[in-house]
Amino acid sequence: MLPKLTLLSGFAFILWMFAKDRRWRRLPSNALWIPAIWLAMGSSRSMSFWFYALGLSSGNTNRLEGSPVNVIFNNGLFLAAILVLYQRRFSWAKYAFANKAVFSIYAFFLCSALWSPFPVATVKRLVQEFGWMLVAPIILTEQDPAASLRMVFVRVSYVLFPLSPILMRYFPNIGRSYSVNGAVMMSGVADHKNSLGQLCMVFCLVAIWDLMETRKCNTTSSKRPESWVRVLNLGIGLYLLVISSSATALMCFLFGLVLLVVSKRLAAMKNARRVFMLGVLATVCLLALEQEFQVSSRISEAWGRGAGLSGRTEIWRVTLEKSAGYLVGAGFHGFWETSAGKAVYEELGTGELLTAHNGYLETYLNGGVVGLFFLAVFIWSTGLKATAKLVEGEPIGRLAVVFWPILLIYNLTESQFMMAGPVWFAMLLMTSDYRREEATVRVRTAWERQPPRQLSGPSAAAMVGAAAAHREILNRRQGSWNNTRRQER
Numbered sequence: 001m002l003p004k005l006t007l008l009s010g011f012a013f014i015l016w017m018f019a020k021d022r023r024w025r026r027l028p029s030n031a032l033w034i035p036a037i038w039l040a041m042g043s044s045r046s047m048s049f050w051f052y053a054l055g056l057s058s059g060n061t062n063r064l065e066g067s068p069v070n071v072i073f074n075n076g077l078f079l080a081a082i083l084v085l086y087q088r089r090f091s092w093a094k095y096a097f098a099n100k101a102v103f104s105i106y107a108f109f110l111c112s113a114l115w116s117p118f119p120v121a122t123v124k125r126l127v128q129e130f131g132w133m134l135v136a137p138i139i140l141t142e143q144d145p146a147a148s149l150r151m152v153f154v155r156v157s158y159v160l161f162p163l164s165p166i167l168m169r170y171f172p173n174i175g176r177s178y179s180v181n182g183a184v185m186m187s188g189v190a191d192h193k194n195s196l197g198q199l200c201m202v203f204c205l206v207a208i209w210d211l212m213e214t215r216k217c218n219t220t221s222s223k224r225p226e227s228w229v230r231v232l233n234l235g236i237g238l239y240l241l242v243i244s245s246s247a248t249a250l251m252c253f254l255f256g257l258v259l260l261v262v263s264k265r266l267a268a269m270k271n272a273r274r275v276f277m278l279g280v281l282a283t284v285c286l287l288a289l290e291q292e293f294q295v296s297s298r299i300s301e302a303w304g305r306g307a308g309l310s311g312r313t314e315i316w317r318v319t320l321e322k323s324a325g326y327l328v329g330a331g332f333h334g335f336w337e338t339s340a341g342k343a344v345y346e347e348l349g350t351g352e353l354l355t356a357h358n359g360y361l362e363t364y365l366n367g368g369v370v371g372l373f374f375l376a377v378f379i380w381s382t383g384l385k386a387t388a389k390l391v392e393g394e395p396i397g398r399l400a401v402v403f404w405p406i407l408l409i410y411n412l413t414e415s416q417f418m419m420a421g422p423v424w425f426a427m428l429l430m431t432s433d434y435r436r437e438e439a440t441v442r443v444r445t446a447w448e449r450q451p452p453r454q455l456s457g458p459s460a461a462a463m464v465g466a467a468a469a470h471r472e473i474l475n476r477r478q479g480s481w482n483n484t485r486r487q488e489r
Helices: 002-022 030-043 047-053 068-087 092-098 100-114 119-129 131-140 145-170 193-216 227-243 247-267 272-293 295-302 312-322 339-348 359-391 397-410 422-431 437-449 457-488
Strands: 176-178 184-186
Touching: 002 145, 002 227, 030 068, 030 131, 030 145, 030 193, 030 422, 047 068, 068 119, 068 131, 092 100, 100 119, 100 131, 100 359, 119 131, 131 145, 131 422, 145 193, 145 227, 145 422, 184 193, 193 227, 193 247, 193 397, 193 422, 227 247, 247 359, 247 397, 312 339, 312 359, 359 397, 359 422, 397 422
Parallel strands: none
Antiparallel strands: 176 184
C-alpha cells in the first residue's frame, strides 16, 4: 500500500511542478508534445518495458528484430512529426543540405544493409535511430527554438527526476539493476546506472542554462518566472547524478558546467574558427596527456573502478582482435549479433554485450574505416557550427559549445554516436542548421490567403481622417523646406 501511495504522491508533485511552470510560460504549440514524449522515452526506457511493467504485454522481445510495441509506438510519433512539419511547409531538402555531414553518415549506414548479415534488421534499427532527426525540426521550426528547447527539456525532467528515487526505493524491480558480479546499480527510470548518469548530466545542464536565461531576459508571460521550483527539481537531478555512480557522466557534467560559465568569454572572441581551433588544440593536448600519463586509469582508480576503467580496456582489446570488418564493418549495430561479437563476451565472460563502451570503436565495428571517416567529417562540421552559433550570438550557441565537446568525451568510455540518448539528441538540436523563416511560412500563407479587411463605420472614418491629417502635415513640411531652399538661393 505504501509504494502505491508514494507513487501517487510523486505524480501529484509532478503535476504541481507543471502547474507552477505553466503559470508564467506556456508551450508555443501543442506539437512540442511529440519531441517531449520521444525525449522522455529515449532518456528512460522503451514503451515495451513500461507496457510489461503494467502487465499489458508479455515482455518477450527479439533482440535482433526489436519489439512490435516499440515499432508501432515510434512509427506513430514519426508520422505525427512528419504531418506537423508538412503543415509548417518544412523543406526536407533544405534541411538535409544544411546538415550534409549528419545526413551523410546516416546514408552510409543505410547502405551498410547491403553487406550486413542482417539487412532487414539493419534498416529497422536505422529507421528507429533516425527518428531523432525527424522530431528535432519540430523544435527548430518554432519561432523561438531556444525557449522551446529549454521548456521541453525542463518539463521532461519534471517527470523523470522525481520518479527515479521513488522507483529506486519502493519499486526495486524497476528502479534498480544488477551487474554481472551481482552489485546493485541505481538506475531509476533508466535501464542502467550509466544511462541514469547521462540523463541527469544532460537535463541538469539544460536546467542550469534555463535558470541563466530566464534571469536575464523577459518571458512571454507578464508573470515573474518561478525559479525555486526549478531549483528544487535541479537539486533532485544533482542528487541522482551523484548516487548513479557514473564517473563519466559526473566528469562530463563538471566539464560542461565550466564551459557554460566561460562561454560568454568565448563568444567575445568573435571568430568562430579561432574558437573551434582552440577547442581542437585543447582536445589534442588532453589526448597527449592521456597517452603519456594514463590519466584515465588514475581517475578510474580514484573512483574505485580499477586501472582498467571497469573492464573496458579488456573489452576493447578483445573486440579489436575479433573484429574483421576493417573497411566497411559489420553494418549498423550489427557487430554484436555476429559470431565475432558473441565470441567477445563469451571469452570475457561478461554476459551479452550491446556496445563496446567506446563510441569511436563502436563506429569502427559497424562501419569500418569508412564509417570513421564519415564520423570525423561529422565531428568537424558540428564543431564549426557550434562555435559559429556562439560567436553570432544565437541563444543556443552557449549550450552548443558545451554539448559538442561533451559528446566527444562521453564517447571515450560510452557509445552514444547515433544511439538513443539525451546527449545525442541535445547535440543534434544545438548544432543543426535550419532556416527560421520556414517556421513562419505557414502563418504568412494563411494571412496571404485572407481577403483584405474592409473597414466601415466610425473606425473607417477615423482612419481616413487620420491619414488625411498626416498627408497635410507632410505637405506643410515639404512646402516649408522648399521656401527655405529658395531663400538660400
